[in-house]
Amino acid sequence: MRKLLLIGLKDLTLMFRDRAALTFMLLAPFLLTIGMGFVTGRFSGNSSGISDIPVVIVNLDQGELGNALEDVFFSEDLADLLEPTASDSPEAARQLIDSDQASAAVIIPEGFTRSIIPAQGTMFSPNAVAPQAVQIEVYANPSRPTGAGIVKAIVDEFVSRVEEGRVSGMTSILGLLQSGLLNPQNAESEARALFKNVEETESTAITLKTDKEGAAATEFDLLAYFAPGMALMFLMFTVSYGGRSILAERAQGTLPRLMISPTHTAQVLGGKVLGIFFMGVAQVGILILASTVFFQVKWGDPLGIIVLILAAVFGAAGWGMLITALARTPAQVASTGSAVMLIFGILGGSFINLEVMPSFIRLISNITPNKWGLDGFTTLALGGTLKNLTEPVTALLIMGAVLFGVAVLIFNRSGIMQK
Amino acid sequence: MPNILEVHNLAKNYGDFTAVKGISFDIKEGEIFSLLGPNGAGKTTTISMLSTLYTPTSGDAIIAGHSITKDPMAVKQVIGVVPQEIALYEDLTARENLIFWGQMYGLSGRSLHSRVDVVLEQIGLADKAKKRVKTYSGGMKRRVNIGVGLLHKPRLLFMDEPTVGIDPQSRRAILDTVKDLNKQGMTVLYTTHYMEEAQELSDRVGIIDHGELIALGTQDELTRQVGQTDTLILHIGENEDANALAASLKGIKDVLEANATNHEVSIITPQAENILAAVVSKANERGIKIHSIDIREPNLEAVFLHLTGRALRD
Numbered sequence: 001m002r003k004l005l006l007i008g009l010k011d012l013t014l015m016f017r018d019r020a021a022l023t024f025m026l027l028a029p030f031l032l033t034i035g036m037g038f039v040t041g042r043f044s045g046n047s048s049g050i051s052d053i054p055v056v057i058v059n060l061d062q063g064e065l066g067n068a069l070e071d072v073f074f075s076e077d078l079a080d081l082l083e084p085t086a087s088d089s090p091e092a093a094r095q096l097i098d099s100d101q102a103s104a105a106v107i108i109p110e111g112f113t114r115s116i117i118p119a120q121g122t123m124f125s126p127n128a129v130a131p132q133a134v135q136i137e138v139y140a141n142p143s144r145p146t147g148a149g150i151v152k153a154i155v156d157e158f159v160s161r162v163e164e165g166r167v168s169g170m171t172s173i174l175g176l177l178q179s180g181l182l183n184p185q186n187a188e189s190e191a192r193a194l195f196k197n198v199e200e201t202e203s204t205a206i207t208l209k210t211d212k213e214g215a216a217a218t219e220f221d222l223l224a225y226f227a228p229g230m231a232l233m234f235l236m237f238t239v240s241y242g243g244r245s246i247l248a249e250r251a252q253g254t255l256p257r258l259m260i261s262p263t264h265t266a267q268v269l270g271g272k273v274l275g276i277f278f279m280g281v282a283q284v285g286i287l288i289l290a291s292t293v294f295f296q297v298k299w300g301d302p303l304g305i306i307v308l309i310l311a312a313v314f315g316a317a318g319w320g321m322l323i324t325a326l327a328r329t330p331a332q333v334a335s336t337g338s339a340v341m342l343i344f345g346i347l348g349g350s351f352i353n354l355e356v357m358p359s360f361i362r363l364i365s366n367i368t369p370n371k372w373g374l375d376g377f378t379t380l381a382l383g384g385t386l387k388n389l390t391e392p393v394t395a396l397l398i399m400g401a402v403l404f405g406v407a408v409l410i411f412n413r414s415g416i417m418q419k
Numbered sequence: 420m421p422n423i424l425e426v427h428n429l430a431k432n433y434g435d436f437t438a439v440k441g442i443s444f445d446i447k448e449g450e451i452f453s454l455l456g457p458n459g460a461g462k463t464t465t466i467s468m469l470s471t472l473y474t475p476t477s478g479d480a481i482i483a484g485h486s487i488t489k490d491p492m493a494v495k496q497v498i499g500v501v502p503q504e505i506a507l508y509e510d511l512t513a514r515e516n517l518i519f520w521g522q523m524y525g526l527s528g529r530s531l532h533s534r535v536d537v538v539l540e541q542i543g544l545a546d547k548a549k550k551r552v553k554t555y556s557g558g559m560k561r562r563v564n565i566g567v568g569l570l571h572k573p574r575l576l577f578m579d580e581p582t583v584g585i586d587p588q589s590r591r592a593i594l595d596t597v598k599d600l601n602k603q604g605m606t607v608l609y610t611t612h613y614m615e616e617a618q619e620l621s622d623r624v625g626i627i628d629h630g631e632l633i634a635l636g637t638q639d640e641l642t643r644q645v646g647q648t649d650t651l652i653l654h655i656g657e658n659e660d661a662n663a664l665a666a667s668l669k670g671i672k673d674v675l676e677a678n679a680t681n682h683e684v685s686i687i688t689p690q691a692e693n694i695l696a697a698v699v700s701k702a703n704e705r706g707i708k709i710h711s712i713d714i715r716e717p718n719l720e721a722v723f724l725h726l727t728g729r730a731l732r733d
Contacts, residue, residue, distance in 0.1 A: 003522075
């Protein structure tokens, strides 16, 4: 293990001494992130860049709160962001999601309002029965995690505002009743007035992005999409750079020299892989840190970020090893790696959100670490935690393991590490 | 002295091509043994098999009691290798290179650093150790390349043409280093195509050509094979017929052998001065202009010429 680590750290040191590579690995994605920020209006606050998320609203409640939530989705404020359609059938709405025609369906169940605001005349009645709790269903499309995540964030924010208003309102009313400042006959009307305020404020509670001080609304920072998008795209360069070093070491004689030192072949190959892994983690880590410091990007759950970086680098490193195993010279790895970097960048959503892409592109994108990595980073930026990363992390780990396996088989057949 | 290396019928094939054809020899502990031969003779392939980089097609070698085919890890602990090409990380300093390679040989901590200091002194680069290798001259890189092979104090050091492509001063320094290491008790297997290096360094020499070990012994033993003969080398013009001249010279009394190579004719004779006039006369008869004449006393070059009919540099 010590030798693996030494070889890996040596490769990391060499990476940091290669100015040309550093420019490509760190400066280029950073500058492109800034560019994307300007293009999408992130720095001017004019535009979200993500738009027209198709969402289906099924309002079976038709009460005050159900209508208020429906109004949020159809509001002018969110007109650019969302493309809502109303439906009266939950099954039809779910079918639209299953057939990939929308990002999410919001199903507001019957009795939603009554579960929060009791019927007229029963609010403070000693004989009142506690209303049965009902939940809003967000039926998400797993192939459109960004859109689904934004819809879910809007619903969560709405529910949390309603809940907050209900609790604080009821507490205030009860306090006034106990202190005798409020006549019991007027209690219900006062309470309803408070709920009315809650409903009215919902339409402005949700924004996609705001820099306004004190805004407590759900935020999705575009740079939390483009920064990882660029980092993941250039990660493909880094892993092919790392893979290229295997062939470069063979050409410059240091690989044979390693092989004649008392070091096992597996240790040499493992050390090289570890080096690629270190380089990838260092690159993505530095880019995330830089965008946090310079652009105040909110990446979300730190633990989730760490796990996702490790998984994404593992998946990408698998591609780097496969490209290396298939190539014969360092130059071939460089050219193939650059081509793969760009193709994966486009297919994986680093430039354009995959949700606006045709379904076959979205299907192909599943082979890219960019797609799964971006899914994960978007989930975290939208408030998700490590437990919401099961799907992307699993996909990245499987991708890495399969590609490493194939690369090792090819290495064995080509004899690069053999005598 | 006991043998530190015993090579038994070692062979290496690449498809239909046989790079090394079942060679056998041994090296005694404390010796400098040179494998002398032209480029492509099989020297590097032999070293690569002995250092466990290549698996032999057949045969085996025992190094300090360990088989290179059955126990390569034990062999790797005993040997040091200075490869023909400079195998260093150019973006690391000399010290960082030595530290890394020392770690690969299992050195660590204070012993690693003190060993690195000793080796840097040994190769004369202690004052430039913190500069990146890419800023070094070819000779300095060669010295670091050698230093890496010495870090773990190997009992047997393989040096594969360590003076290729460097200036005379660095070459001198490397030859002196080899002699110093040998004085300190290190056994050295040295490959070269420079006859002078083999003559200066070696206790024994193996001459290798086309993958075969064609002669083996001390320098005296080898030169005795060609007898007390001189070698006369005639340098002629590019358009002259060297083969025809060589054929005509064979008729001169006391010419034991005459061979033509590129614009040269090599003649082996017991006494060069005695045939000089006749040789010039034959050349004049054929209208061939001689540019210059070298006379060489018995040496390894003559042995190689005698055994193969070719000069070492061909």
